[in-house]
Amino acid sequence: MSPIVSREFRLKSRPDGIPTPDNFELAETTLNEPQNGEFLVKNLFLSVDPYMRGRMIDRKSYAPPWQLGHVMDGGAIGEVVASNNPNFKVGQNVIGNASWREYYISDGSGVGKVDPQMAPLSAWLGTAGMPGRTAYFGLLDIGQPQHGETVFVSGAAGAVGSVVCQIAKLKGCRVIGSAGSDAKVAWLKDKIGVDAAINYKHSANMHELTAAVAAEAPDGVDIYFENVGGDHLEAAMSVLNMNGRIPVCGMISGYNATTPIPGPTNLFNIIGKRLLLKGYIVSDYDAQLSDFYRDMGGWIQSGEIELQETVVDGFEKMPEAFIGLFTGENLGKMVVKA
Amino acid sequence: MSPIVSREFRLKSRPDGIPTPDNFELAETTLNEPQNGEFLVKNLFLSVDPYMRGRMIDRKSYAPPWQLGHVMDGGAIGEVVASNNPNFKVGQNVIGNASWREYYISDGSGVGKVDPQMAPLSAWLGTAGMPGRTAYFGLLDIGQPQHGETVFVSGAAGAVGSVVCQIAKLKGCRVIGSAGSDAKVAWLKDKIGVDAAINYKHSANMHELTAAVAAEAPDGVDIYFENVGGDHLEAAMSVLNMNGRIPVCGMISGYNATTPIPGPTNLFNIIGKRLLLKGYIVSDYDAQLSDFYRDMGGWIQSGEIELQETVVDGFEKMPEAFIGLFTGENLGKMVVKA
Numbered sequence: 001m002s003p004i005v006s007r008e009f010r011l012k013s014r015p016d017g018i019p020t021p022d023n024f025e026l027a028e029t030t031l032n033e034p035q036n037g038e039f040l041v042k043n044l045f046l047s048v049d050p051y052m053r054g055r056m057i058d059r060k061s062y063a064p065p066w067q068l069g070h071v072m073d074g075g076a077i078g079e080v081v082a083s084n085n086p087n088f089k090v091g092q093n094v095i096g097n098a099s100w101r102e103y104y105i106s107d108g109s110g111v112g113k114v115d116p117q118m119a120p121l122s123a124w125l126g127t128a129g130m131p132g133r134t135a136y137f138g139l140l141d142i143g144q145p146q147h148g149e150t151v152f153v154s155g156a157a158g159a160v161g162s163v164v165c166q167i168a169k170l171k172g173c174r175v176i177g178s179a180g181s182d183a184k185v186a187w188l189k190d191k192i193g194v195d196a197a198i199n200y201k202h203s204a205n206m207h208e209l210t211a212a213v214a215a216e217a218p219d220g221v222d223i224y225f226e227n228v229g230g231d232h233l234e235a236a237m238s239v240l241n242m243n244g245r246i247p248v249c250g251m252i253s254g255y256n257a258t259t260p261i262p263g264p265t266n267l268f269n270i271i272g273k274r275l276l277l278k279g280y281i282v283s284d285y286d287a288q289l290s291d292f293y294r295d296m297g298g299w300i301q302s303g304e305i306e307l308q309e310t311v312v313d314g315f316e317k318m319p320e321a322f323i324g325l326f327t328g329e330n331l332g333k334m335v336v337k338a
Numbered sequence: 339m340s341p342i343v344s345r346e347f348r349l350k351s352r353p354d355g356i357p358t359p360d361n362f363e364l365a366e367t368t369l370n371e372p373q374n375g376e377f378l379v380k381n382l383f384l385s386v387d388p389y390m391r392g393r394m395i396d397r398k399s400y401a402p403p404w405q406l407g408h409v410m411d412g413g414a415i416g417e418v419v420a421s422n423n424p425n426f427k428v429g430q431n432v433i434g435n436a437s438w439r440e441y442y443i444s445d446g447s448g449v450g451k452v453d454p455q456m457a458p459l460s461a462w463l464g465t466a467g468m469p470g471r472t473a474y475f476g477l478l479d480i481g482q483p484q485h486g487e488t489v490f491v492s493g494a495a496g497a498v499g500s501v502v503c504q505i506a507k508l509k510g511c512r513v514i515g516s517a518g519s520d521a522k523v524a525w526l527k528d529k530i531g532v533d534a535a536i537n538y539k540h541s542a543n544m545h546e547l548t549a550a551v552a553a554e555a556p557d558g559v560d561i562y563f564e565n566v567g568g569d570h571l572e573a574a575m576s577v578l579n580m581n582g583r584i585p586v587c588g589m590i591s592g593y594n595a596t597t598p599i600p601g602p603t604n605l606f607n608i609i610g611k612r613l614l615l616k617g618y619i620v621s622d623y624d625a626q627l628s629d630f631y632r633d634m635g636g637w638i639q640s641g642e643i644e645l646q647e648t649v650v651d652g653f654e655k656m657p658e659a660f661i662g663l664f665t666g667e668n669l670g671k672m673v674v675k676a
Binding site: 251265 | 567608
């Protein structure tokens with residue numbers, strides 16, 4: 001095998017506000033033949049996710065920040081194209097923390113095999129992958145949805161939110177989704193099957209947002225799935241019923257904030273309404289992964305859960321796709337086809 | 339029995355900010371002889387509690403607001419002084435939602451007998467009563483303290499907080515209490531036995547408060563017992579460890595606010611640290627009351643929990659005692675001796 005030239009994106013500078021293309025540097029590396037026990041993977045689909053924004057800055061978080069000049073981290077689905085490892089044969093599809101690069105060499109650690117029979121390759125980055133697991137465990141374990149309850153989902157058109165909406169419908173709930181464009185609202189109603197969808201940008205302030213949610217929730221809200229923070233959390237505190245639950249998955253409204261955003265003024269509702277808020281990270285549920293594959297595999301096979309994704313074509317468009325997460329470009333999971 | 343003239347306090351006007359004496363009206367009523375099945379109670383100790391502030395205003399809450407011109411609600415310990423009810427004999431000590439009045443006539447509904455052998459009469463309004471139950475269930479059920487963990491208690495010198503501190507010590511935790519005067523800090527160390535106490539008024543801002551707590555919590559904080567809200571909650575979000583728990587009992591810093599107080603800017607910690615926040619009201623645990631009497635009764639008898647109270651002498655001083663809750667006049671439970 002002759003050496004392979006692989007392009008990769010490196011963190012060039014830390015963003016201030018929404019990331020811009022010049023935070024990223026497209027570079028080339030040369031990979032040599034896999035050594036004994038190693039194999040070469042060509043990435044086919046790469047993931048861009050909101051959590052990556054947190055790693056681009058130098059702040060104490062649940063994971064250390066990325067270093068300047070280093071390749072950007074991230075999940076990807078690839079195919080083994082050369083191998084000196086008997087467990088990973090040429091042609092095998094794999095998933096791993098493969099980073100923003102076209103090729104990589106692995107010894108197998110942190111790399112898993114994926115079964116294209118259970119779900120199409122790209123779906124392993126979305127509904128059948130990390131965002132799907134995030135939706136599944138947060139809604140079911142923390143939210144504990146009961147038949148007939150009302151679930152309000154922020155970031156409903158995103159990779160996680162759109163799966164939350166679908167699982168909540170499967171559980172017999174009334175589902176209200178919030179998103180940031182009329183196109184997303186239409187998509188939520190037509191493709192995701194929510195009972196009601198709100199374009200939060202039509203609300204001039206938190207009070208209007210609260211009224212918009214309340215209008216769609218005649219029996220109040222029992223679960224607020226938190227992807228967004230800010231005004232959405234404040235509105236949720238107002239509309240939640242007694243014993244309401246808030247799985248806290250993300251607060252994307254603050255990810256690009258350059259100054260701290262104050263929290264809701266109505267946190268006192270936590271007491272009177274006996275609210276539960278619980279933060280979590282998908283990896284907290286690694287021990288229950290088989291539950292996810294059993295249920296989600298079945299729902300995908302039966303068509304009860306539809307795979308929804310936005311595919312950006314071309315490895316060189318990774319920064320553009322990533323930035324698009326914060327400017328509302330994606331319907332469902334955003335992936336890049338290399 | 340000749341008619342009895344009983345003084346009572348009525349809600350004269352709704353407070354704007356910290357209540358003032360002219361929000362209350364001292365009036366007299368005349369009580370006639372108890373009819374068949376009724377008995378006459380003379381109140382001996384009356385309770386003033388922070389929750390009462392919420393009922394004085396006309397805002398949707400977990401309980402309806404008090405009506406102007408009506409007698410103020412509240413718990414009291416009394417003695418039966420005349421009776422036409424065979425279940426409540428003269429001399430029996432009783433507890434009930436007796437309101438801010440010297441005497442009342444009851445048919446027994448909502449009135450319980452108290453046993454002066456288990457705890458002194460006034461303690462039934464504090465450590466052995468509602469504030470003690472609030473401390474017990476919030477800390478143990480929501481906080482789930484483990485031996486060796488660190489517990490940070492706001493409002494630590496109050497009726498609830500001072501019991502939380504003592505139970506946390508019994509459970510083998512390191513306890514850090516926050517209060518609003520040097521006298522309270524000294525009292526927390528000397529009488530309540532906390533490991534560290536902080537006068538939050540010495541901190542000019544949230545950052546200094548965070549640093550002050552962090553300095554006393556070398557291993558971080560595992561449980562933050564929330565009585566206060568505002569800067570305390572924000573500081574707690576910073577110092578809490580992974581999987582930290584926040585029983586949300588009260589947010590007294592906001593009770594007298596005339597404009598909405600923004601929440602913490604660092605709520606994103608809920609996600610990375612997988613924090614749990616859970617609001618509750620003491621009556622949520624009425625089904626487990628026997629657990630409380632078993633444990634707290636034992637701790638009081640053995641002296642493991644000390645009764646701490648501030649007694650204001652004179653029924654006419656009820657408004658003064660109540661206002662003192664918000665100006666930091668009490669060490670432990672504030673009661674009025676009629």
